[in-house]
Amino acid sequence: MNGESSMFVLIALTVITAATPLVFAAIGELVTERSGVLNLGVEGMMLTGAVFSFLCIHVTGNAFLSLLVGIFAGMVMALLFGFLTLTLQASQVATGLALTIFGTGVSALVGQSLIGVAYEGLPKIAIPVLSELPTVGPLLFQHDALVYLSWLLVPAVAIFLKRTRPGLVLRSVGDSHDAAHALGYRVVRVRYIATLFGGGCSGLAGAYLSMAYAPMWVENMSAGRGWIALALVVFAVWQPGWVLFGAYLFGGITILQLHGQGIGINVPSQLMSMLPYLTTIVVLVLISLDQGRVRRNAPAAIGQVFRPTT
Amino acid sequence: MIQLKKRANPSVLMGYLAPVIALGMTLVAGFLLFAVLGVPIGEAFKAYFIEPVSDLYGLAELGVKAAPLIMIAAALSLGFRAGIWNIGAEGQLILGGICGGAVALAFYEVEAFYVLPLMCLAGIAGGMAWAAIPALLRTTVNANEILTSLMLTYVASLLLSFLVHGPLRDPDGFNFPESRLFHDAATLPLVLSGTRLHIGAPIAILVALLAWVLLSRTLLGFALRVNGDAPKAARHTGFGQGQLVWFSLLFTGAMAGLAGLFEVAGPIGQLNPVISPGYGFTAIIVAFLGRLHPVGVVFAGLVMALSYLGGENAQIALNMPLAVTGVFQGMLLFFLLAADVLIHYRIVFGQERRA
């Protein structure tokens, strides 16, 4: 691959890999939050998903099964969170943070025997014919299965939330649990399902880390990506399409600053590394100028405990 | 099935008993965990809860560890009551450390009484300045403070890294990333000699008391409480939404900044690339463990600090990996948080299901 356009493609490919775990974790958390639940334990769920999927691939060699195991591990963590916050009505913010401590510990414990174990990574799937196209082919049609899945998941979630009845129920539960309850919706059940979906997505994000992004297990390998995913949900003003934009923007700036260093831009690397965070703030400010959009999409009941009065 | 039956009034008794019940449940769950791992249960609990504080030095360390948590959590609980989600206290802490530390280094030649107060002011100002950014963006363009305060935490830690790798590093330190050690006039007085317990600990208690008075005895505190439940009603208290946002963020920023300065001028004694093991984040858990009550926060801060000291000690005394102590700490927190359900509900087992 030579020339200007292929450099663009190369950069884009790196960005896509860097952004995909963020997309999964953020889209899952978005659904959770739209139901009115704030789960700050994304980092912990990602780590559990990462370690269990890697353990499974190590033992069985079956990639598909391993991804399912990663999803399942994230869901088990989310179930724990749901039981504490939805059934026992513990504080969501604090329980989420505790979930991260717990998940970090569990993953390290499970992963003790996996240090130094190698895995070649998920295979790339070239879509026939389309992958042969110049520029567009390598850019869009030569990825591992999870990248395609992330691209399908975002519009699917968008359609679900906007166009389907269960999506409408989920949003109404997130906007006012009392009103939703009065209408006969089962608030707690809806929130459980949304929380489990979020956990599954976080688990999948973790599986992407340990099976595709950097196929290995080392402790704390998510390195704060769960927190970035949480920020991206806010950044996206709880709209699925913007999660994709936010994740690619964040990933893009991160990779571009690496390229900037590579070509020798004379700015201290710590200051260069600030760019993704600063850009996110600046763009959020621009987005926030449209207050109508924020009001329409932010779940009003987020983080609030639902205490049925009857 | 487990059923929750709402109590007519919150149970005062359970308010006190819930943590005890949580501890009991942690013991049971811990028993299972340690049994699976083959660790003698008695020794495990002794190592975790008793040995760390079995001497004066250990007790002092509990204070050293709890002080920043209490100070930040007390301030955070005011904002959380008002529904203002500053989760960037860690960044505000780092800025406090940077600004206060920079004053210490600027006055490196001066051993005068005013250096330390000046450092404290700089620390407070640094934390406030960092918190002012989310406050400004929230009040002018309504940018969500969860995102801005979190992102600024990353920026703060990179800024600290840049400064100690460059402009603020020790000129005689072979270019290693740390500043000079602060001299005596720039170091916090100790409360208990022979230990590291510094005046930050009593100040943290004072901050908690101040926050309590503010919350329960002033109109501002009333406005903060109302704002959390019904933002529109808060207007009738005479405080605008914007004022409450500014107050919550600046107050937390000031306290986090001061806590950061206390870390560098106290137990650390210099500027390092890492000045906090995540106190700003842990303080969020502490605030909720303390039920967003400044006095509850004091106890929660001590429990949280003990769980860290216990985790360290369990590694030393029992060769228990950090992973296990993390799992155990997570369980302890889960039980403490969950037990509060007993204040508002009675637990009923079986029958009477309803859709």
Next chain:
Amino acid sequence: MSDVSLFTATRRSLLTLAAAAAITLPGIVSADDPLKVGFVYVGPVGDHGWTYRHDIGRQAIEAEFGDKVETTFVESVPEGADAERVIRRLASSGHGLIFTTSFGYMNPTVKVAKQFPDVKFEHATGYKRADNVSTYSARFYEGRAVIGTMAGMMTKTNTIGYIASFPIPEVVRGINAFSIAMRKVNPDAEIKVIWVNTWYDPGKEADAAKTLIDQGADIITQHTDSPAPLQVAEERGVLGFGQASDMSAFAPQAQLTSIIDDWDPYYIERTQAVLDGTWESVDTWRGIDSGMVGFPEYGPNVPDDVKAAAELVREGIVDGTLHPFDGPINNQMGEQIVAAGERLDDGVLLGMDYYVEGVQGSLPK
């Protein structure tokens, strides 16, 4: 290099309360009791890098001395206020020898050592010593000279990608040693450096490796912990060097060789010295000759002439005829900073904060 005098703060106190009682001395240990050896780690044992290798060293002590020793470690101890407490607790719980394995533990180690004169302390990578505090480090830059030679001979694009962690002298020294050796065999080769500002974050390390390869690097080397950059090299069909461990399992084709941290002999030796009662405070900075810096088997893609050249450098370093910082050395502007026949001394190497010729970009001052 002479010992640096210590600045220790004597703190004022508001209350003077039973100072003597506050400091508990370690219990008298009888001759039959095993020696307790403590380790303080900056990362988790499962980082597969720096901390992992120190823990291998700890296990070597256990294997060597059996029930004559007991070892203890505390993982992921932040380099802030917590370090002093952890070190002190190790000292007060009967440990006779304590290894603190990161630079940031320097001042806490020295401070605790003053309070526990009978306990021996070993601090890795620092420069402050005392009667009961030794310092130790490895001359990893010697290994960098070997791999720099190999890279210079094998690069076809004349671009080497270097993934660096933090701009500290240790890392800068490695980059320079690499560059000097590389330039000796290939004056046209250049190094591109990317600072990732982390010791380990596999994803970010992989991103940096991809970026460097996209910018034309055909050999990747790293001063970060995880095997992720090598995995990328393997996938993209370029070459690279491992770090801290033999990483060939992750990159069977791509790994040319690796620079292995081998603390085992040193840890065994120092433990033996405490057991024998011959322990003294020393400053140890060992390289390839002692085995502290080691290499695994060459990878399958290393041609014979490159192997021979690498061996020559290695042997030269071992027998002292060659030093990675022998002149002539030019700075980035091409001006000579070390004349032929001269050699940079350890003091300069310890605090190195500039790039030499062959390295692109600039270091923040």
